[in-house]
Amino acid sequence: MLKLLRLDDVKAATGLGRSSLYDLMARGEFPRPVPLTAKARGWLESEVRAWQEARIASRDQHPKKAA
Numbered sequence: 001m002l003k004l005l006r007l008d009d010v011k012a013a014t015g016l017g018r019s020s021l022y023d024l025m026a027r028g029e030f031p032r033p034v035p036l037t038a039k040a041r042g043w044l045e046s047e048v049r050a051w052q053e054a055r056i057a058s059r060d061q062h063p064k065k066a067a
Contacts, residue, residue: 007021
């Protein structure tokens, strides 16, 4: 079953604010929302989760060196 997240849910899941999310989308670095109505948008939970997992994988591939 597909689940759509509204903006507040995406912000809570990612820890990012609206402006940061829309900046990432403009750069093609975050999933775009699905139009639900003329004004309402929703993000596929699976795409948001995949973005989160990719960020974690990127972090794990490039561990920070200890100071």
